[in-house]
Amino acid sequence: MLNETWIINQLKAHFPHTIGDDAAVIPASGNQSYIISKDLLVEDVHFRRTYCSPANLAYKALQVNLSDIAAMGGKAQFVLCGIAIPMEQAQYAQDFLATLVTACKDAGVILIGGDTTRSTDKLFISISVIGSSNTDNIKYRSTAKVDDAVCVVGALGHAHLGLIACEQSLPDLLDYKNAFLRPKAKSDEGFWLAEKTCIHSMMDISDGLFIDLKRLCLASQVAAHIELNDLQPSAVFKNGCDHLQLNAINVMLTGGEDYGLLCTVDNAQYAQLAEDFKQKFGYSLQRIGNIISGTDIHFTEHAVPTHLVLTPFSHFGEAP
């Protein structure tokens, strides 16, 4: 069976000290390290040209990589762009590259190289972003501790609602479409959180909270307890889900491509951190549960244990 987790575990067996986080870390000068991401975007897997403009695609391609750097606590500096272009998509590719240039400048990152080549039918994009950080500040997913508060930065499930709206060509749900088509990496938040020693672990939420938290727990050899009541979907979001006949809580737990942050925080220091975060960024560092010993993710609803049947997002259409 082929799936992303299986592949990563196979590779990790051979290179145990380097594989498994959102981005790779290599030494830079003094107490600094470089953090390097690589994300692929494949036409008709991650986007469709029918509803994703070249400008949106370029913006998103950069942001998903910036999100990987933010998840480790780095500040993005450099970008490499590889693009494979079908002959008949020349104009789309040109517009993509023009926006990528602007998006790089807006994000304060320098395009330093890449590769352009032909593709037979689909557009294929491979971006790498190189960020840097004080080595001591870099956050990993393998260092969560029992009793940590499990927190999320950013909305959950919005991108998934947008994806469904785009796929079904619905005229409304514009904010959610925007969350899917133009996600904004939590770059400032990631860098700020990484400076705090009370943040024990961090990663981005790219494949959905449920599967990403599962990965964090596996890497840290811990379990998590999530209180569903703390997910607090807004009335507008619930209406959107109802409109599409979706369960809001399920969408929040399994919807991919939100590019928020998932972190675990020293329990004793959560309250002060949340206050500082709110003051700094104007919105909440949302606590949704706790790290506990054991394995897997355990849910309660108003403190009553509940069993959810969730189908996590997988690029291979199989259970990860």
Next chain:
Amino acid sequence: MLNETWIINQLKAHFPHTIGDDAAVIPASGNQSYIISKDLLVEDVHFRRTYCSPANLAYKALQVNLSDIAAMGGKAQFVLCGIAIPMEQAQYAQDFLATLVTACKDAGVILIGGDTTRSTDKLFISISVIGSSNTDNIKYRSTAKVDDAVCVVGALGHAHLGLIACEQSLPDLLDYKNAFLRPKAKSDEGFWLAEKTCIHSMMDISDGLFIDLKRLCLASQVAAHIELNDLQPSAVFKNGCDHLQLNAINVMLTGGEDYGLLCTVDNAQYAQLAEDFKQKFGYSLQRIGNIISGTDIHFTEHAVPTHLVLTPFSHFGEAP
């Protein structure tokens, strides 16, 4: 019109100090720099699964990136691998990744990350290699000087002959098929040459000598004179070309994917360098011409100017 040169020039206009070489350079510790490549391999553009085994593909995917690092004079250290896999190619992809692990270990490089995702129909591979070098030793293509000797490391046209033999399913020409399917980056040669101050410029030969030398001349704002008699195709190579009704000199000038090195050497120091090179590596640092002032590539045959009509390799099927 879309072609690789046009794209690179567009991007270079925005990021003039960073774009244009085989790989990108960023500062590392002290007087060291990192050198970072990114090369794409697209099914049915760069390889066909019908004649390219997953083992050969993994080996080649790594070597083409090692070649970029060699071309700048770096020593490869780290690898990131992105791969987009069609569902029905799971076994091919698994075999690819297994060989990639072995190939990385053989090359002394560490796999530090990447991305795996689904593709609709074609296999896409995006490898990045990160090398390091003393900053002063890094070689560029923009620093050739008038009167330099133009030299090549490695055979010219062999991979192209192999490509044709593979495409036509010919049972013979095994050495040439091997040159195409399993090219070996000139890693030791590149690193050794980069330590010499008499090497004024260097790049790898991935798209064919003619177009790559043209790029070096453009970047350095010089021209080149090539003496065709110095290309010296072997009798065996000529026979192979005859067999496929190809002109040996044309194949040597325009055939892509050899992954040799092209460098320009201080004229006064070429003889000594060539002797040292021969002693070190057991084959010749082949001199094929000179850098001159002006523009373009000028050919002579036994010192008589000659005009060649060459169709350079282009991923977009158009003149670069």
